[in-house]
Amino acid sequence: MQILEGEGVTKYFGGLAAVSKVDFHVDQGEIAGLIGPNGAGKTTLFNLISAALVPKPGTIRFKGEKITGLKPHKICRLGLARTFQEVKIFSNMTVLENVLLGSLFGCSTGMSSADASREAEELLEFVGLSAVRTTPAKDLTLVNQKRIEVARALATKPELLMLDELMAGLNPAEVAQAMELVTRIRDKGITIFMIEHVMKAIMSVCDRIMVLHHGEKIAEGTPQEIAISKKVVEVYLGE
Ligand SMILES: Nc1ncnc2c1ncn2[C@@H]1O[C@H](COP(=O)(O)OP(=O)(O)OP(=O)(O)O)[C@@H](O)[C@H]1O
Ligand SMILES: [Mg+2]
Known part of the structure; x- marks a missing residue:
């Protein structure tokens, strides 16, 4: 079953088609x-899926329901949570x-x-931040700030979690831990849609990969199919 689907999703910034007629789905x-x-x-x-931006034109459905035009907090409460490429935590x-x-x-x-506190504590344990639970968020390292965002997103009880470059800026050991965290989240029954530049991670944890280039979807398939796609190799390495 498709939990998320998009049809003809398009967004222009002035004359630039940042996302152009993209059809996609997440199972x-x-x-x-x-x-x-x-x-x-x-x-x-x-941003279009989470309604920070509105597609024009295009339609996005979550659990079969059209979410285009809904406010971000409504979408979150339907069970779709996200993290951000540039961490957005409450620093103090x-x-x-x-x-x-x-x-x-x-x-x-x-x-x-009381229930919220208990759950938040459990989530901090789950992401490995229990020891710093009373520390101001701004005093944490980047890797741990990213984990705060994951825990905060999980606290909204999502059915679909979108992760925007969870692993950027992490060292290889931290990447391995982040991969393990992503897998544990999926094992809780939460669907994951993740943007990542760390190829080793994306190739080993993803069931399916979509590739965008200049706003268009140029390929879609299993990691094995993507790795040998001529189009994909060309956009990454040049012809
Ligand atoms: N708010 C905005 N106003 C104008 N142009 C924008 C805006 N946001 C993004 N863009 C442009 O849209 C295009 C797509 O940007 P986007 O951030 O979605 O790329 P990305 O694939 O996430 O890249 P990266 O891997 O660097 O994060 C870029 O050319 C970017 O400069
Ligand atoms: Mg980005």
């Missing part, structure tokens, strides 16, 4: 990857408080603050 339960060179339109597509709040915001405001089910 329930999979880890889907989105790759493409810098400026290909990957983040713009995520503690790690725990950042995650609590997800539980208390992002989630459709009303929750008591």
